[in-house]
Amino acid sequence: MSQSIHDFHDDPRNAGIRIWINGELKPRAEAVVSVFDSGFVLGDGVWEGLRVVDGHPAFLDEHLDRLFEGAKAIALDIGLDRAGLTRAIHDTLAANDMRDGAHLRLMATRGPKRTPYQDPRASAGAATVVIIAEHKVAKPETLAAGLKLFTVHVRRGYPDVQDPKLNSHSKLNCITACIQAIEAGADEALMLDPHGFVATCNSTHFFIVRKGEVWTSSGDYCLGGITRANVLRICRENGIPCFEKNFSLTQVYSADEAFTTGTFAGLAPVRSVDGRKIGDGSLPGPMTARLQTLYRELAKRDVANRWPTA
Structure with a gap:
């Protein structure tokens, strides 16, 4: 049977993780975004995946370079600078007591829309920024x-x-x-x-x-x-x-x-x-x-x- 390289063994600790959404750390069950969000409606956004090593996301500078390059290319104002995103990442790791064996996904979308339509001018607010950190490693x-x-x-x-x-x-x-x-x-x-x-x-x-x-x-x-x-x-x-x-x-x-x-x-x-x-x-x-x-x-x-x- 085929397996993705992204497969992992389920970790029960992930049921209780706290997820960073627009400045708030929310329990997994409450971590939701609007059905009008540009990411859900259109896939309009950019993201990064980061591996946590010794309490820090490895190669963070390079990942943030790519994130902001992509955001600029699609005229997306993330609403946070590099220092703000770095603090948010570390706040998320601290809230989940993660130092190793963790993988983090940082996502930024154009935010909620007034109506489900592709035109960026139909956006109704600021960007949506989400950080999900999980206890997760590739299957040995x-x-x-x-x-x-x-x-x-x-x-x-x-x-x-x-x-x-x-x-x-x-x-x-x-x-x-x-x-x-x-x-x-x-x-x-x-x-x-x-x-x-x-x-x-x-x-x-x-x-x-x-x-x-x-x-x-x-x-x-x-x-x-x-x-x-x-x-x-x-x-x-x-x-x-x-x-x-x-x-x-x-x-x-x-x-x-x-x-x-x-x-x-x-x-x-x-x-x-x-x-x-x-x-x-x-x-x-x-x-x-x-x-x-x-x-x-x-x-x-x-x-x-x-x-x-x-």
């Missing part, structure tokens, strides 16, 4: 088994249709890709760009290892992934040849290793793509294992001595 057994990917017909599109750099609430392109992969018995979808080159997965980024080199897509048709960028960073810092380039499925099938990257699970090994076993089948491969260690060390360094803004 999924990481150990590796992912089974399937190349879908749903493509990553041109930026003049819907810019793939936007981490928007509108995810139907990725959802339809995920559905096709699930129906094919895979864990996640591998998506191509409009030219037929490998682009990304439906909810993670994709890498291959060939002859000691680490390859990922050109980045032209995928989200600007924080974990993706950090893997490229640790490769360069440690003298590992890495390349952002166009490559085809033929080169994927003959790769020595493959893995995906994402905030929730970090680096996850891939065992097969379209029924082709990757490498010799050992998981994780030596390069993937090395990068997993280097990534964990980088996250630790990022959060060292970081505390909420006063």
